[in-house]
Amino acid sequence: MASVFEIFTVCPPGLEDLLAREITELGLSGKKEKGGFALQGGLKELYLLNLWSRLANRVLLKVGRFRATSFQELVEKASRYPWEIYFSQASGIRIRVTCRKSKLYHSEAVAERIARAISRRLGREIPLTKDEEAPLLVVRLFRDEIFLKVDSSGGDLFRRGYKVAKGPAPLRENLAAALVMFSGWDEKAPFFDPFCGTGTILIEAIWIAMNRAPGLKRSFAFEKWKNFSPSLWEELLNQAQKCLREPRARFYGNDRDPKAVQATFQNALAAEVTPYLNLEIKEVAHVLPPDKAPGFVVTNPPFGGRLGLAKKPLQELAARFKGPLREWQLTLIFPKKRLPARFPFPLNMVAAFEHGGKKVFVFKRKDGS
Numbered sequence: 001m002a003s004v005f006e007i008f009t010v011c012p013p014g015l016e017d018l019l020a021r022e023i024t025e026l027g028l029s030g031k032k033e034k035g036g037f038a039l040q041g042g043l044k045e046l047y048l049l050n051l052w053s054r055l056a057n058r059v060l061l062k063v064g065r066f067r068a069t070s071f072q073e074l075v076e077k078a079s080r081y082p083w084e085i086y087f088s089q090a091s092g093i094r095i096r097v098t099c100r101k102s103k104l105y106h107s108e109a110v111a112e113r114i115a116r117a118i119s120r121r122l123g124r125e126i127p128l129t130k131d132e133e134a135p136l137l138v139v140r141l142f143r144d145e146i147f148l149k150v151d152s153s154g155g156d157l158f159r160r161g162y163k164v165a166k167g168p169a170p171l172r173e174n175l176a177a178a179l180v181m182f183s184g185w186d187e188k189a190p191f192f193d194p195f196c197g198t199g200t201i202l203i204e205a206i207w208i209a210m211n212r213a214p215g216l217k218r219s220f221a222f223e224k225w226k227n228f229s230p231s232l233w234e235e236l237l238n239q240a241q242k243c244l245r246e247p248r249a250r251f252y253g254n255d256r257d258p259k260a261v262q263a264t265f266q267n268a269l270a271a272e273v274t275p276y277l278n279l280e281i282k283e284v285a286h287v288l289p290p291d292k293a294p295g296f297v298v299t300n301p302p303f304g305g306r307l308g309l310a311k312k313p314l315q316e317l318a319a320r321f322k323g324p325l326r327e328w329q330l331t332l333i334f335p336k337k338r339l340p341a342r343f344p345f346p347l348n349m350v351a352a353f354e355h356g357g358k359k360v361f362v363f364k365r366k367d368g369s
């Protein structure tokens with residue numbers, strides 16, 4: 001088994017630049033690619049990415065690459081890989097296949113043959129399953145070339161484990177972290193989400209300010225691999241534990257719905273951040289600056305089923321920026337390129353990504369405006 005792997009960190013499309021910056025700040029180098037970041041590294045790098053990336057969906061490890069133009073060739077070649085390293089404890093496996101410009105184009109049939117090849121190698125039946133807990137193999141066919149990548153994360157990395165209370169339109173944790181990063185918040189100024197819902201943006205901001213590794217308290221697929229190094233993993237966890245610090249900023253959440261505020265509180269409890277969080281229940285039309293010092297508003301306003309429904313809260317927010325929130329910075333997401341509200345300063349569109357199958361745009365108050 002090689003000690004240097006090809007590692008691919010997958011992120012939501014639109015976040016590649018931010019991910020590249022995050023990975024560089026971890027002290028790792030590689031190449032930004034569509035949908036993620038590729039690098040070469042050992043187990044340490046693989047563990048670090050899983051433990052520290054706030055933006056990634058998952059971290060994949062390339063297991064193999066070969067050519068095949070028939071199912072027989074596919075099974076024959078795929079059964080040569082050391083699957084026992086990754087799947088010896090598995091009772092089923094998920095295989096996600098995409099085929100393009102290849103003789104083998106039927107993705108379900110490809111998945112079934114690869115499961116057969118893995119079973120052959122393991123000497124026991126390992127059925128395909130849809131069980132989210134089962135290990136995942138990502139297979140890509142392109143021009144008859146087959147790329148095999150095993151998922152080292154085991155479940156989406158944005159599932160940090162603190163979302164105990166769900167709301168109707170929660171933002172994924174990695175998208176919330178991205179929004180905080182796009183805002184340019186300095187981790188010191190007051191931080192305010194006036195439409196906090198289940199609290200995702202606030203919790204991600206507090207974890208950033210605490211320098212808390214997002215994977216500190218979750219489990220990963222690589223812990224079940226034969227090459228798992230408990231001592232290395234423990235060392236990285238200990239280091240991450242030592243990185244924790246008290247946040248310097250103050251954090252404020254608001255929502256008009258008492259149930260949403262309750263959900264934020266429950267999630268904040270699970271994320272161990274309640275001491276830093278101040279919550280209020282108010283219509284946005286009545287919010288006042290929650291802190292003496294002007295700070296950063298970072299928010300995901302309601303989009304509404306139709307645009308008409310979404311207009312009012314945004315217009316009310318804009319009105320607050322004409323008055324009491326005049327000096328605050330603002331970053332928000334919205335599913336249209338034009339905001340249906342007039343803010344008293346220009347807003348730049350700084351990024352776009354997908355949220356719940358919808359394209360959303362990140363708007364940010366222009367610097368110095």
Ligand SMILES: C[S@@+](CC[C@H](N)C(=O)[O-])C[C@H]1O[C@@H](n2cnc3c(N)ncnc32)[C@H](O)[C@@H]1O
Binds near residue numbers: 198254260282313
């Ligand atoms: C899209 S959700 C926010 C989701 C949040 N980012 C999360 O991760 O759960 C919008 C929130 O705005 C709240 N809201 C809608 N209209 C409001 C208003 N006029 N004033 C204050 N809050 C409002 C809703 O109750 C809802 O929780």
